[in-house]
Amino acid sequence: MANTRMNSEPFAHGERxxxxxxxxxxxWMERFPWLSAGFTTRRGGVSREPWNTLNCALHVGDAPEDVAANRIRTASAAGFEFDAWTCAEQVHGSDIxxxxxxxxxxxKMSREDAIAAKDGLITKEPGIMLTAFFADCVPLWFVDPDHRAIGIAxxxxxxxxxxxxxKTVEAMRSIFGxxxxxxxxAVGPSIGxxxxxxxxxVIDQxxxxxxxxxxxxxxxxxPGKYMLNLSKYNAKKIAKAGILANRIEITGYCTSCHTDLFFSHRKEGGKTGRMAAWIAIREEVTSG
Structure with a gap:
């Protein structure tokens, strides 16, 4: 999958x-030092098989205490306390x-107190780590540097x-200006x-x-089967919403091709963990 900006892979291990x-x-983090944004791999956590090792989701049958430990590690890597971890119960919809x-x-500790039935989250509040979970679906990040507003989907x-x-772009336009x-x-690692x-x-839809x-x-x-490029599809949706093509980053990673690095629901027969995507505004650099 080609990067819309035709540059190097936007998602990379940093020197942190x-x-x-x-x-x-x-x-993004270099251009906007007030921002933290990224994506977990499957490595470096405490979960046992088949969720080994950095599973960040509570809904896949993993031990809750292991999920919590993995989320704590991820929050720390992102530069936040675990109390900042904020997520929704995802329903494969489009409500923001x-x-x-x-x-x-x-x-952060329980599905019961997650934000109900949302697949997109937006905020302008510093100190809140917006998170979402993936194992082949497409993670999407959004940033408005003028208003210091962010979104994830x-x-x-x-x-x-x-x-x-x-709808995430439109929500940021209508709520934050x-x-x-x-x-x-940015369009992150997903099945290619x-x-x-x-x-x-699916194709009819x-x-x-x-x-x-x-x-x-x-x-x-x-016959009757198709190869679908969800990353490209979402990049087109983002562009149609008004974000310029040279401001849309697209990864080259396929989660199914790289199960050494990522969880893949399809490749692993549905019994696997979930990566977490996050985006957050740092509290300590909200001025300037």
């Missing part, structure tokens, strides 16, 4: 002291949650068709078109969703 293996959006100070820490094929990407042409977005075979039912879908899938070798 951490006891777990995470990838940082290094260029506006995160305030009162939401800080939602879902979880895009499986259903959420992609429902335009969770565009963000100008999409001044924003930046090399590995993501789907059937007519993609086709019905609109005019940008024509070049995001190709027929597979099996």
């Amino acid at each position: 002291n951490t006891d777990c293996s995470v990838l940082f959006l290094n260029e 949650g506006i995160v305030t100070k009162e939401h800080r820490g939602a879902g 979880h895009a499986g094929w259903r959420g992609s068709v429902a335009d969770v990407a565009g 963000s100008d999409p042409s001044r924003m930046a977005a 078109s090399c590995c993501y075979e789907v059937d007519d039912y 993609v086709k019905a969703a609109g005019e940008i879908s024509g070049d995001v899938f190709v027929p597979a070798s099996v």
